[in-house]
Amino acid sequence: MSSANVPQVMKQGKVIPWFYLAPAIIIMSIFIVYPMLNTVVLSFLNKDGTASAATTCNLGQPCWGVFENYRYALTAELNITSFNTIWQSFWVSSYGNTLKWIFIMVSGTVGIGLGFAIFAERVKYEALAKAIIFMPMAISFVGAGVIWKFVYNWGTSQVQVGLLNAIITALGGKPVPFLSTTNLNTIMLVIVGIWMWTGFCMTILSAALKAVPDEVLEAARVDGASEWQIFWGVMVPIISPTIIVVITTMVINVLKLFDIVYVMTGGNFGTEVIANRMYDEMYKNFQTGRGTAIAVVLIIAIIPFIYMNIRRFLAQEAMR
Amino acid sequence: MKTKSIVVVSMIVILTMLLASCAKAAPVATEAPMAEATEAPMAEATEALMPSEIDCMGAAAGDTVSMLYQWSGVEEENLNKILAPLVEACGIVINPESTRDQALLDTRVQAGTPPDVTFWNVTQLSQYKDKLIAMTDLGVNGDNYAEYWKNIGTVDSKWLGLPVKADPKTLVWYSPANFTTDGYAIPTTWDELDALVEKMVADGKVPWSMGMESGDATGWTGTDFIQDILLVTQGPDYVMGIIDGTIPYNDPGVKAAYEIYGKWAMSEMYTVGGAAGTVSVGFNDAINKVFSNPPEAMMVKQSGFAGGTVKATYPDLTYGTDYDFFGVPGAKGLQGGSDWMMAFSDKPAVKALVAYLSSAKGGEMWAQVGFDLTPNTAGSDAYVDAALLKKGQILANATGFTPDIGDSIPGGFGSAEFKGITEYVNGGDLDTILNTIATAQIEGLK
Amino acid sequence: MRRSKINKMLNKIPTHFVIIFTMFVWLVPTIGLFITSLRPLPLINTTGWWTAFSDKNTQQTSSTTKFTLNNYIDAIVGYRGTNTYVEDCQSGSQSSSLKCNASDLLNPRGMGQAFVNSLLVTIPATILPIFLAAFAGYAFAWLDFKGRFLLFAILVGLQVVPLQMTLVPVLKMYAQTGMTGTFLGVWLFHTGFGMPYAIYLMRNFLGGLPKDLFEAAYLDGASHWTTFTNLVIPLSMPAIASLGIFQFLWVWNDLLVALVFLGGTKPVMTYQISNMVTSLGAGWHLLTAAAFLSMLLPMVVFFALQRYFVRGMLAGAIKG
Incomplete structure (x- = not known):
């Protein structure tokens, strides 16, 4: 962090950098930092914000004092009789579901997005191909929700109006109620998420791929490297900073993502995620303190990714 | 060239801002x-x-x-x-x-x-x-x-x-045409309704269409049904007791109502699609299933708005002959949704x-x-x-009007009730569920 | 030479296959939505959209045609009734706010006015944050200042702050300053919330530019300001373009912020769309048409900004 290791080129005076930063910092302070701190206070208070959260404790039950809302946020969904039950209940809680979402959706969107960006570069209809992957992003979810309900619809009559079940019955199978079957439904919802967000990853990664200089690729080809080797040995290392950026952004997006679950299942049948629970506590149960505590947990959950980003930041500058 | 594009961009910004300020002034x-x-x-x-x-x-x-x-x-x-x-x-x-x-x-x-x-x-x-x-x-x-x-x-x-x-909720919608064809009469007491349901099952027909999917409010059709059953088995004072907290939600009376409901809602013989049908069929689709050709079910218990849904899906059907309703037989009061x-x-x-x-x-x-x-x-x-x-x-003659329980207890009670009944039909343990809802009831009324 | 060309073409066959297959999978729900948007309600409910072209399903309902533009017409004019705009106009039973002529395109409940409002919200709320983020991103990447890493860590963390946490304090601020219901309030809020991500992405992109570039510029006697405007901005066009696409999209598809800070007096597209459906879900079929109408402009923006995704922008700037 000492300025000594910083390349000479970055030393442009002490005041100048703040001139570039000031507008952004001011606006972010007013619209994010100040309101957030304002609201975080509520996470230590009862539901009307009139007394400390400690007053909401019930006799004979576990109590974390002013951190009572955090106790609720973290443990309300868990069965804390034994380690085993904690483990089991964790995986069907909103936290477990959010982890599933992060794991499946981030690898799905980044993987498919990167693969598609690379493949699309080699064909003449690149713009069209990318536009089609991007299109779901442009459809607002109010509309997209309608069609996905029709994809997963489970009909009770002979005629299936849901696409997947129509295929299943045409092949002689028995229709599956996708959205009300616990565990299967979360995967089905993640698929909707991948459909929507792959275009995002693809666009950013594609922009980064365009910055890989032609000379480098040509040089590798002249050396006789296969396309596969070029991909892993040349392209991925060059765009790895961007891959980390996309992963970080996607993790954040998934943590905040709530409309898919809200529209498709309303959090029923074991599909609840953290963002959903926050919304429910805030606006359905009017437990602002609890809702805010969940939000703070969300913010804390991102710390490992902040660490990862700082490390990469340092590594990048060390290479200059 | 670079300065040019900056000029163009700032022009666009200024232009839209100007337009916006004009729009502000306009009516x-x-x-x-x-x-x-x-x-x-x-x-x-x-x-x-x-x-x-x-x-x-x-x-x-x-x-x-x-x-x-x-x-x-x-x-x-x-x-x-x-x-x-x-x-x-x-x-x-x-x-x-x-x-x-x-x-x-x-x-x-x-x-x-x-x-x-x-x-x-x-x-x-x-x-x-x-x-x-x-x-x-x-x-x-x-x-x-x-x-x-x-x-x-x-x-x-x-x-x-x-x-x-x-909007009165204590209604059962049916097709008079189908009832005539099959020789069914409108029941006037709960026992008659029960007998009619059994007769339909014996005839190989599905009596109910109970789908309750409704996005984030999934379950409200079910809790409406529970409240109507309570109006039959316990009466309006009991329901008002739940609303003011004198009767806890895990009372045996409530449990009995859930069991009556569950017998129908979880069986493919009694309702379209069985338990899976109840939780995954949209409440509007559930209405339509009674009036499709051929009908998938004979009756749907739903509020007064159901007629509008039928009309939108089947514009050719007429009220009175193709679709109509009767009050839930034996109900000693009326349940109503209301806006304030x-x-x-x-x-x-x-x-x-x-x-x-x-x-x-x-x-x-x-x-x-x-x-x-x-x-x-x-x-x-x-x-x-x-x-x-x-x-x-029906509303004017109502004695013992009760508002929707879920709408009347503040806090998270309503959503706890919806989630609870959904879980119950999907195979959850009834006692645990009722205890959870009862906790929400106490918290809401605190 | 010729043989290698043929080989190259043969090698591309799997590429085409992968791309076209992915495009197809991605398109299926969208096509479903599109076909559904062209069908009359009774048919949508009773038969799958993929059967729309077969003759069987028209027999089920006697009077209706297989395809109709009514959903689009109703969405555009803001029809609020139980039939369709065309039927009501034919029977003369349209509501008092509709005239059954071209002037209905300007019906305040329709899409025309809302389209203009959406544009007025979106354009400044897209350009402002990107502009400010370019400044700040440059400072983070190429200027040394105290507390760089701490600020960067906070920046990543700010991305995860849920919007809902800040609504009440910001609305209070607006109420005190008379900014409720103004476009300015919405622009500033979107700018604040778009900024952490925009800066984060800009920093990543700018950080990847080669050091020689800056050294050469400073050697030529350029100031940091000329370096920023003449070198950094043009070179970062791919990043700016992808940021532009997404910021545009998010603001365009946002409902909550527009609802809270603008309200119903200056309705945007998303507001009109969500109001087509009654509280009991009637009219949901209009959402399918509305989704396509609101998707058009973001797709135009996507195609327009595609031209900045070109390889070799940096080619001249990098030596070896």
Whole structure:
């Protein structure tokens, strides 16, 4: 962090950098930092914000004092009789579901997005191909929700109006109620998420791929490297900073993502995620303190990714 | 070249900002249809109409009322029609906002910028009780409301909400044509209903269509059904006891009702698709299944709005012969959904609105437009639509009216109840579920 | 030479296959939505959209045609009724706010006015944050200042702050300053919330530019300001373009912020769309048409900004 290791080129005076930063910092302070701190206070208070959260404790039950809302946020969904039950209940809680979402959706969107960006570069209809992957992003979810309900619809009559079940019955199978079957439904919802967000990853990664200089690729080809080797040995290392950026952004997006679950299942049948629970506590149960505590947990959950980003930041500058 | 593109970009920004400031100055968009109507006839209308019919309560032409409600589409159109005479007579301007996102109302209230008036659920009366203006201070015409409505709208002995719209829920929709073909008669007691259901099953027919999927509110069709069963097995006082907390939600009576419901809702013989059908079929689809050709089920228990759903999906069917309803047999009371008007402001235009909606003229107008039912007794004979007339009589003759339990207990009770019944039908343990809901009941009423 | 060309073409066959297959999978829900948007309601409910072209399903309901533009017409004019705009106009029973002529395109409940409002919200709320983020991103990447890493860590963390946490304090601020219901309020809020991500992405992109570039510029006597405007901005066009696409999209598809800060008096597209459906779900079929109408402009923006995704922008700037 000492300025000594910083390349000479970055030393442009002490005041100048703040001139570039000031507008952004001011606006972010007013619209994010100040309101957030304002609201975080509520996470230590009862539901009307009139007394400390400690007053909401019930006799004979576990109590974390002013951190009572955090106790609720973290443990309300868990069965804390034994380690085993904690483990089991964790995986069907909103936290477990959010982890599933992060794991499946981030690898799905980044993987498919990167693969598609690379493949699309080699064909003449690149713009069209990318536009089609991007299109779901442009459809607002109010509309997209309608069609996905029709994809997963489970009909009770002979005629299936849901696409997947129509295929299943045409092949002689028995229709599956996708959205009300616990565990299967979360995967089905993640698929909707991948459909929507792959275009995002693809666009950013594609922009980064365009910055890989032609000379480098040509040089590798002249050396006789296969396309596969070029991909892993040349392209991925060059765009790895961007891959980390996309992963970080996607993790954040998934943590905040709530409309898919809200529209498709309303959090029923074991599909609840953290963002959903926050919304429910805030606006359905009017437990602002609890809702805010969940939000703070969300913010804390991102710390490992902040660490990862700082490390990469340092590594990048060390290479200059 | 680079400076050029910067110039172009800043030009665009400045241009849109200018346009936006112009738009600000221009007359507000959504009020236009109403404002337009007010311009010409205003002067004559005030004279033409009898002063006793619409009392402007001192509101001057051009006074505004901001409104926030959950209605949209046709519903919003209906409200416009109902308010048109008031707008014409007094020249007040209505600034409506429509959303079903509870976040908006709550954010506005917490930030200290609530709308003048909102139409929302009965729970909001106790949630915002410190900020609401009592109806009696707003010139309400209390004589037009039955005592039970006033009681429901009263919090801490202040009458805070005006019931504007009601929809009876204790109804069973069926196809008279199908009933005739199969030789079924409308049951008049719960035992007859039970026998009819068993007879249908014996005939190889599916008696019920109980689908309750409704996005984030999935389950409300089920809890409505539970409340109707409670009205049969226990009666209205019991239901009111749950609402005020004297009867815990895990009481044996409630459990028995869930078991009666569960027997039907979880079996493929009794309801379309069995348990999976109950939790995954949308509530509107569930209505349609009774009137499809061939029908998938014989009956659906649903509120008064179901007729509208049938009409939209099957435009060729006619009310009375192809679709009709009867009250849940044996119910010792009525369950009704209701919408309430509450005021955060006591300005004259708000008073004019309260006075109008609670007046004879307002009640008649509500009934004529046919926006479900009006609790305003002046409207009870003014319905034009045959189905509404029948529903209106059911409401008017109701003894032991009970509001929706889920709408009446504040806090997270409603969503806990919905989630609970969904879980139960999907195979959850009933005692655990009822205990969870009972906890939400205690917390909500604390 | 010729043989290698043929080989190259043969090698591309799997590429085409992968791309076209992915495009197909991604398109299926969108096509479903599109076909559904052209069908009359009774048919949508009773038969799958993929059967729309077969003759069988018209027999089920006697009077209706297989395809109709009514959903689009109703969405555009803001029809609020139980039939369709065309039927009501034919029978003369349209509502008082509709005239059954071209002037209905300007009906305040329709899409025309809302389209203009959406544009007025979106354009400044897209350009402002990107502009400010470019400044700040440059400072983070190429200027040394105290507390760089701490600020960067906070920046990543700010991305995860849920919007809902800030609504009440910001609305209070607006109420005090008379900014409720103004476009300015919405622009600033979107700018604040778009900024952490925009800066984060800009920093990543700018950080990847080669050091020589800056050294050469400073050697030529350029100031940091000329370096920023003449070198950094043009070179970062791919990043700016992808940021532009997404910021545009998010603001365009946002409902909550527009609802809270603008309200119903200046309705945007998303507001009109969500209001087509009644509280009991009637009219949901219009959402399908509305989704396509609101998707058009973001797709135009996507195609327009595609031209900045070109390889070799940096080619001249990098030596070896």
